[in-house]
Amino acid sequence: MDLYTVRKHSSILMVGMLLSAVLLMAGCGQTDPSAAPKDGAALSGSLTVAGSTSVQPFSEVLAEEFMAAHKGTQINVQGGGSSVGVEAAVSGTAQIGAVSRTVSSEEKSKGVVDTTIALDGIAVVVHPSNPIASVKTEDVMNIYLGNIKNWNQLGGPDGPITVVSREDGSGTREAFTTLVMNKKDTIKTAIVQNSTGAVRTTVAGDKNAIGYVSLSSLNQEVKALPIDGTEATEANVKNGSYKLQRPFIYVTKGEPTGLSKAFIDFILSPEGQQLIVEEGAVSVK
Amino acid sequence: MKRGPAKKRRSHKESFIEKTLAFSAGLFVMVIAVITIFIFSKGLPVFLQVGWQDFIFDTDWRPTRGIFGIGAMVLGSIAVTVSAMVWAVPLGIATAVFMAEIAPGHIGRMLGSLVELLAGIPSVVYGFVGLLVVVPFIRQHLGGNGLSVLAGAIVLGVMILPTVINISRDAILAVPKEYAEGSLALGASHHQTIARVIIPAARSGIITAIVLGMGRAIGETMAVVMVTGNAPVAPNSILAPVRTMTSNIVLEMGYASGDHQGALFSTGMVLFVFIVALNLVVNRVAKAGGINGKK
Numbered sequence: 001m002d003l004y005t006v007r008k009h010s011s012i013l014m015v016g017m018l019l020s021a022v023l024l025m026a027g028c029g030q031t032d033p034s035a036a037p038k039d040g041a042a043l044s045g046s047l048t049v050a051g052s053t054s055v056q057p058f059s060e061v062l063a064e065e066f067m068a069a070h071k072g073t074q075i076n077v078q079g080g081g082s083s084v085g086v087e088a089a090v091s092g093t094a095q096i097g098a099v100s101r102t103v104s105s106e107e108k109s110k111g112v113v114d115t116t117i118a119l120d121g122i123a124v125v126v127h128p129s130n131p132i133a134s135v136k137t138e139d140v141m142n143i144y145l146g147n148i149k150n151w152n153q154l155g156g157p158d159g160p161i162t163v164v165s166r167e168d169g170s171g172t173r174e175a176f177t178t179l180v181m182n183k184k185d186t187i188k189t190a191i192v193q194n195s196t197g198a199v200r201t202t203v204a205g206d207k208n209a210i211g212y213v214s215l216s217s218l219n220q221e222v223k224a225l226p227i228d229g230t231e232a233t234e235a236n237v238k239n240g241s242y243k244l245q246r247p248f249i250y251v252t253k254g255e256p257t258g259l260s261k262a263f264i265d266f267i268l269s270p271e272g273q274q275l276i277v278e279e280g281a282v283s284v285k
Numbered sequence: 286m287k288r289g290p291a292k293k294r295r296s297h298k299e300s301f302i303e304k305t306l307a308f309s310a311g312l313f314v315m316v317i318a319v320i321t322i323f324i325f326s327k328g329l330p331v332f333l334q335v336g337w338q339d340f341i342f343d344t345d346w347r348p349t350r351g352i353f354g355i356g357a358m359v360l361g362s363i364a365v366t367v368s369a370m371v372w373a374v375p376l377g378i379a380t381a382v383f384m385a386e387i388a389p390g391h392i393g394r395m396l397g398s399l400v401e402l403l404a405g406i407p408s409v410v411y412g413f414v415g416l417l418v419v420v421p422f423i424r425q426h427l428g429g430n431g432l433s434v435l436a437g438a439i440v441l442g443v444m445i446l447p448t449v450i451n452i453s454r455d456a457i458l459a460v461p462k463e464y465a466e467g468s469l470a471l472g473a474s475h476h477q478t479i480a481r482v483i484i485p486a487a488r489s490g491i492i493t494a495i496v497l498g499m500g501r502a503i504g505e506t507m508a509v510v511m512v513t514g515n516a517p518v519a520p521n522s523i524l525a526p527v528r529t530m531t532s533n534i535v536l537e538m539g540y541a542s543g544d545h546q547g548a549l550f551s552t553g554m555v556l557f558v559f560i561v562a563l564n565l566v567v568n569r570v571a572k573a574g575g576i577n578g579k580k
Contacts, residue, residue, distance in 0.1 A: 169537050
């Protein structure tokens with residue numbers, strides 16, 4: 001390698017380094033969204049909603065509609081998990097914390113006010129040809145713990161159970177772990193799929209499979225098992241008789257005011273609740 | 286060629302082109318540098334916090350409880366890749382030999398375009414076919430629930446065939462005609478020439494084909510996620526479900542945050558090192574000699 005090519009190589013490297021530096025600086029200089037011009041609307045300013053990843057898609061759709069109706073407002077939606085949502089609301093890094101479980105009394109003592117915006121049910125599904133008519137919560141837990149391995153232990157036909165679960169970090173898995181598993185770990189050999197649709201497809205394709213999906217994504221491909229004798233239906237979620245359900249809650253530090261109040265009022269309005277139903281949760285009204 | 290002003294103008298133009306090319310190359314270096322820095326800056330903290338031995342060799346992965354061990358996934362990646370190569374490499378090399386040495390020209394060309402077709406199918410389509418055809422077949426005829434190492438091996442094997450075939454064929458075609466002619470002139474049969482002269486001469490190119498195929502197999506994600514069942518546990522049979530390193534990242538990326546997200550970047554880091562190591566092996570092999578290495 002002669003001197004000339006050495007120089008050329010180092011100049012290429014230097015151009016690359018320079019460009020990296022420019023890019024990094026550009027990344028740091030993001031403009032502040034709240035500085036957007038206002039066009040005379042009554043509401044303006046920005047709002048951050050952070051927390052549960054299960055609530056996130058709902059928050060995103062609601063924020064989009066809200067921002068379309070109120071030009072000049074900016075709603076940022078972030079994930080992080082339910083506990084992060086409460087922390088963010090308490091510390092003020094977010095005006096609204098999103099939570100997909102009940103808010104503990106300890107959390108309430110930090111001065112947060114909770115507003116339930118929707119309900120979500122979790123359905124335990126099996127292949128449509130599975131003759132099992134109903135299961136107990138305890139049986140489902142034992143299946144997912146690996147203690148019950150064959151359908152004949154539950155009075156069904158002989159067949160090894162294919163346990164289908166969601167990935168770690170999924171809100172649905174978190175809810176299932178809390179509501180059914182008493183926070184115990186699912187058996188490690190369980191099949192893992194990373195979307196409701198993939199769980200449904202896997203269960204629909206295997207006559208020995210069992211899985212869990214959000215109530216809204218039930219269809220004819222799979223059979224939802226009644227839990228402790230109660231059917232997994234929207235009505236039973238609303239009246240509280242179907243136990244595998246969780247609330248979607250927005251928490252604020254103190255009573256919501258200003259833009260936070262306007263956003264929460266919008267969600268509780270018939271239009272907001274309609275959006276929630278369209279996205280697949282159960283309305284609270 | 287003209288001299289004088291024309292030469293000056295040309296050198297201006299040339300230096301402009303040279304600078305543009307240097308800029309493009311610089312941009313490329315930057316992209317690689319930024320990606321590398323990003324992966325390592327996100328992945329190293331958790332990697333060091335857990336300790337590299339525990340992170341790579343521990344088979345307990347419970348990210349929501351702060352337990353990060355990707356041992357099962359490292360084994361999973363190796364199991365799926367090796368079992369895909371066991372059948373796809375011999376088949377691919379045999380096909381390449383047939384296309385380059387035995388088949389008449391028009392059949393060779395037809396096979397060539399078929400291989401290109403195979404290479405052009407998106408991986409999600411392979412995964413979908415795997416899920417709807419291969420998985421139920423395994424469940425019904427071999428047992429288990431079908432989502433398994435074997436399903437991954439079958440789908441991945443088909444996916445690396447184009448790589449193995451194309452590069453091996455080029456290596457075989459690059460062997461100088463004189464070698465084969467010399468061998469035939471000495472009285473060796475066509476088959477003896479292929480087995481004893483042409484394939485050994487193309488050895489380094491064929492090894493490159495194998496290693497590149499292996500790289501593709503380790504890096505493939507979408508199709509693998511769809512057919513392997515993704516249980517984070519070391520497979521104890523070819524019919525058991527398995528999770529690869531790439532699957533681990535794509536499965537949990539969506540909702541991961543904090544250390545969990547960091548651990549996924551650490552997984553990517555380990556994968557990155559794996560693949561860089563593979564590429565180094567390729568370079569070594571290519572330099573190691575043989576006809577194709579010296580080209």
